[in-house]
Amino acid sequence: MAKWLMKSEPHVYSWDDLVRDGETDWDGVRNNAARLHLRAMREGDEAFFYHSNADKAVVGIMRIAGAQKPDGPDGAWVKVPVQPVRKLPRPVTLAEIKAEPKLAAMELVRQSRLSVSPVREEEWALILEMSAGA
Template identity: 40%
Template sequence: MAYWLLKSEPEVYSILDLKREGRAIWDGVRNYQARNYLMQMQQGDLCFFYHSGANPPGIAGLCRVKGTLLPDPTQFDPHSPYFDPKATRERPRWYTVEVEYLEAWPLVPLAELKACFPQDHPLVKRGNRLSVMPVPPEVAERLIARRGCR
């Protein structure tokens, strides 16, 4: 099993939205590195749900990968802001995963996460805006055990 961090702005899609729906496709990712990470995910992997753009930003809960290598449907929708005219159903360019809700947490703020993650990790590296990233197993296990880095 691997561990991942998925970022979403809470006013767009929050951990409470996922809780209400139970499952969701993690659509709209349009960064090749993030897409490549999505394509590496396996069923059963755990994901930390991170509220970006919040005040403060931080981990708000946990979800699990249920489906993998799904063509992102927004790439085919000409009315979507994530439409890609070069993508076809025969040759999709963007893939995603389906996740299921596990639990909401009291927010673990970025300031606390900086003490938990390696200094070169994309989450705590200044200027990094990657929306999907791996989490080292030792960090993930510590976060899950304590619901934070304390």
């Protein structure tokens, strides 16, 4: 199962909103690189929920809950259904991620504007460790 990271501004749609809704379609992505990642997602993949702007932190884990669907009338863009899995014990901030040399290759760091990006297994595991607190 692949791992991903998806960004949202918390004042627009937050982790708590997702928990309240139970499931939502991750839509509105209008960037080609992000679209390619959305298309590569499969049901059962997991993704970090990242709060951009105010928080700048990974706050939770969600699950891709089904197949991608067209987003918009012409079908050029796609959206995927996601469900909350669990909140992280503690948010892992962008500052912490940038301070960790093992995470320097993350797309989150390398291309900060990309709203949907892949996460390597070892990066995923390390962020979970950081959240659990060493």
